[in-house]
Each structure stands twice: as structure tokens, then as C-alpha cells.
Amino acid sequence: MNPVNAVKSVNPVDPASGARRLETRSLTLAHGRTPIVRELDVELPPHRVTAIVGPNGCGKSTLLSGLARLLVPRGGAVLLDGRELASVSTREVARTVGLLPQSATAPDGLTVRDLVRYGRQPHQGLLRQWSKADAEAVEAALDAADLRELADRRLETLSGGQRQRAWIAMAVAQDTEILMLDEPTSALDIGHQLEVLEMIRGLAARGRTVVLVLHDLTTACRYADHMLALLDGRIVAQGAPAEIMTPGLVRTLYGVESTILTDPVHGTPVVCPTALAAGPAAVS
Known part of the structure; x- marks a missing residue:
């Protein structure tokens, strides 16, 4: 498998900000005959x-695949700058949206730098070969992921957390305006989780639109500006984390009672599970 295929790249341009926009209209996605995502209207804040949060099997990863044009909509559409994504050229998609899935794989023998270089492939062509800008993008991505000292190590010799950071560096090197990450911190210890999440915040501060699937609600509340809560393929809440994160939402999503505290340092919601819920309840 060509490793670049693991990071799939895909925003009407906002006349005021120049930001590209990725959104859905009544989007339905299915695996086989089974609908997974149902009639979603989503607009990603540039x-x-x-x-994106929600229980296992609720459609989080499927939604990312649809946004990156890896799944053909069963109904509705994904729109990039107001155009149906299906009508956008593959090269434009690859230069605009990058997706790092959960299970990226690469052939044995690749070094970290080799892998990160693949992120520049969408920028190559018959009239544009490897350039100084490409080399600088690779080195910047290695620095962003704290991989400079490991750049010449083969991937198979790295720990799980180190390999995950290498894949994230590849996605960063792709230099897409929209970057989607499916559980990017799942294999990382707490220190490297913070490094990756701070790196993601820095990317947004420098103009990237970032979408990530996270399981830890407190982490999602701390690092996200906007949150989508999914259940059974439908949105049950969306908005700023401080506005939508309530005990009722936690109960609805996970069947768990909780107390919502406030982080004394960052002022963001802290979700403290207390017990299994006795029964279903509406979001409140």
C-alpha cells in the first residue's frame, strides 16, 4: 500500500476571511445497506x-470518511465552498482536506522522514517536482511533532506513540487547510497527548480548520472551540463545549450520570462520571 493513501486529502470561500468551508446538507452515509450517518447538517467553523464525540459505533469515523470523500453519500451532499465534493478534482481535494484515520499502515523499511515526505505528494506534478518549500514543510512537520531526533529511524522500530506522532507529522506536512484526525491521541501517553493537542491548537491559531474525533470529554472540552455530539448517526447537540456539555448530554450519549465541574486553570468543563444511569433521559 502506498502510505500516502492513508492520509486522504479534501471548504464556498468566505469572501470576508478567505477561509474555505466544508459542510453537509442532509448527509446520509451507509456501509452496505446499513445507514450509519443520517441526514446530518454540519458546518465546520473555519x-x-x-x-466529534459520542459512544462507539455512533458514526464518528464514518462522518470523517464522508467529509473526505472516502464514502459516497447515500443521500444529501458534502459541500466544499458550496460545490458538491463529488464534483471537485481529486488534486484540489488532496490539497485542501487531509484525513488521518485510526489504522494507518506503511510498508516495512520506511524511515520517519520518508513517511513525512509522502505528505507532500499532492503538491507534486509534471511541472512541479521536489522543491525547497517541500523540504522546509517536512522539517517543520518533524519539529511540530517533536520527531527531529527520530527522523532517520525506521517506523517498525518505534513505539506506538512515536509511530502515531510520525503519522500526524505526515498529515501536517500535507499542508491542507482542513485537517481531520480520527482519535489522534489514542496511543499516546499523557505527555505526548498534550504535545499533540497543543500542536493542534497551534495549527488552528495559524489558520487551519481542524476536526478530530476524541473519546475523552474533558479533553474535548478543553481543546475544541466547537463540538458535535453524535448518537446513532444523528446530531444530538452541537455548539461551544461550555454551552452544550451538561449531565443530560452525558447521560444521553453514554448512559452515565455525571457532575460537570469547571477547570480552575482553563475555565472549561470537566466531566466527572459518577454512576451508571438508571434509564434514558433527554438532553438538558
Whole structure:
């Protein structure tokens, strides 16, 4: 498998900000005959971090695949700058949206730098070969992921967390305006989780639109500007984390009672599970 295929790249341009926009209209996605995502209307805030949360099997990864044109909509559409994504050229998609899935794989023998270089492939062509800008993008991505000292190590010799950071560096090197990450911190220890999440915040501050799937609600509340909560393929809440994160939402999503505290340092919601819920309840 060509490793670049693991990071799939895909925003009407906002006349005021120049930001490209990725959104959906009544989007339905299915695996086989089974609908997974149902009639979603989503607009990703440009230059912000959006976290998608919800229980296992609710459609989070499927939604990312649809946004990156890896799944053909069963109904509705994904729109890039007001155009149906299906009508946009593959090269434009690859230069605009990058997706790092959960299970990226690469052939044995690749070094970290080799892998990160693949992120520049959408920028190559018959009239544009490897350039100084490409080399600088690779080195900047290695620095962003704290991989400079490991750049010449083969991927198979790295720990799981180190390999995950290498894949993230590849996605960063692709230099797309919209970057989607599916559980990017799942294999990382707490220190490297913070490094990756701070790096993601920095990307948004420098103009990237970032979408990530996260399981930890407190982490999502701290690092996201916008949140989408999914259940059974439908949105049950969306908005700023401080506005939508309530005990009722946690109960609805996970069947768990909770107390919502406020982080004394960052002022963001802290979700403290307390017990399994006795029964279903509406979001409140």
C-alpha cells in the first residue's frame, strides 16, 4: 500500500476571511445497506478546532470518511465552498482536506522522514517536482511533532506513540487547510497527548480548520472551540463545549450520570462520571 493513501486529502470561500468551508446538507452515509450517518447538517467553523464525540459505533469515523470523500453519500451532499465534493478534482481535494484515520499502515523499511515526505505528494506534478518549500514543510512537520531526533529511524522500530506522532507529522506536512484526525491521541501517553493537542491548537491559531474525533470529554472540552455530539448517526447537540456539555448530554450519549465541574486553570468543563444511569433521559 502506498502510505500516502492513508492520509486522504479534501471548504464556498468566505469572501470576508478567505477561509474555505466544508459542510453537509442532509448527509446520509451507509456501509452496505446499513445507514450509519443520517441526514446530518454540519458546518465546520473555519480556523477552529471541532471535536466529534459520542459512544462507539455512533458514526464518528464514518462522518470523517464522508467529509473526505472516502464514502459516497447515500443521500444529501458534502459541500466544499458550496460545490458538491463529488464534483471537485481529486488534486484540489488532496490539497485542501487531509484525513488521518485510526489504522494507518506503511510498508516495512520506511524511515520517519520518508513517511513525512509522502505528505507532500499532492503538491507534486509534471511541472512541479521536489522543491525547497517541500523540504522546509517536512522539517517543520518533524519539529511540530517533536520527531527531529527520530527522523532517520525506521517506523517498525518505534513505539506506538512515536509511530502515531510520525503519522500526524505526515498529515501536517500535507499542508491542507482542513485537517481531520480520527482519535489522534489514542496511543499516546499523557505527555505526548498534550504535545499533540497543543500542536493542534497551534495549527488552528495559524489558520487551519481542524476536526478530530476524541473519546475523552474533558479533553474535548478543553481543546475544541466547537463540538458535535453524535448518537446513532444523528446530531444530538452541537455548539461551544461550555454551552452544550451538561449531565443530560452525558447521560444521553453514554448512559452515565455525571457532575460537570469547571477547570480552575482553563475555565472549561470537566466531566466527572459518577454512576451508571438508571434509564434514558433527554438532553438538558
